[in-house]
Amino acid sequence: MTEAQTRLTAALARVPYANFLGVRAELKGDELTLVLPYAERLIGNPLLPALHGGVVGALMELTALTQLAVAAKSEKFPKTIDIGIDYLRSGRPVDTFARARVVKIGRRIANVQAEAWQDAREKPIAAMHGHFLMPDDTSN
């Protein structure tokens, strides 16, 4: 594990809700993938069965926050201002992955897009865009 990945994994491990969901981070270069291993408690529709939309949303938001921390070289997570989630496909009961793209980091606000997928990267199950308030003490 690289030093950056160790720091990131530790930062994510300090977030209890990430542990509750079972999310883990994989960092290659500066490209971050969050992995949400399938668990029965993540189901929203037991009939199909399908993952709960809230869990997929939470995964993409965590991905955006972590990617922003990587981009800003900070171990502090920004604060979410707003998020918009588009649900594209039903989440099957398998592992889910998410990646985020920082569109812009301004002085105070960052704009991020994220996607979640399962079988194939080009077939996302959900997309998210959001605005985040950057921590003001990243430099000191």
Next chain:
Amino acid sequence: MSEPGYGEGDSVLDRVRALVKFTPLAVAMGLEITRIERAKAWGKAPYKPEFIGDPETGVIAGGVLTAFLDQLCGTAVIAAMDAPVIIATVDLRIDYMRPATPGRDVLAEAHCYKIGKSVAFVRAVAYEDDPENPIAHAVSAFMINSDAGRKPGANLKERRK
């Protein structure tokens, strides 16, 4: 045999209220539907240490509200139907006005203000004591009859590439 309507007692609404108990995530999170009316739902997300998003302050993660509000909005949609059918979230937009107070349960209310043949529209607000002092607002659209002929267990099969 037809289902009893809303006017003939609360049995449909009671069953809608009970749906949360069959949603594994809602059970794992301890989400509750505290009150239900036609097209409206009230709920509670208990404060739990495992929901914390910021370990320094003890504030719960935004994703907790995402799951809670998605669940509650969906409940309001089903409560707007004469005969409940499967639904799925099309989109969900959440504005976070302020951090939730550490240690406090979060309450929320959702209203399905329009339901058509294919799509339903919902808004919701999350707060501790007073909806006028909101933690977050949500606006959401749902697809109705989203199973589109898919049978139970359809998601267990591998999707065609």
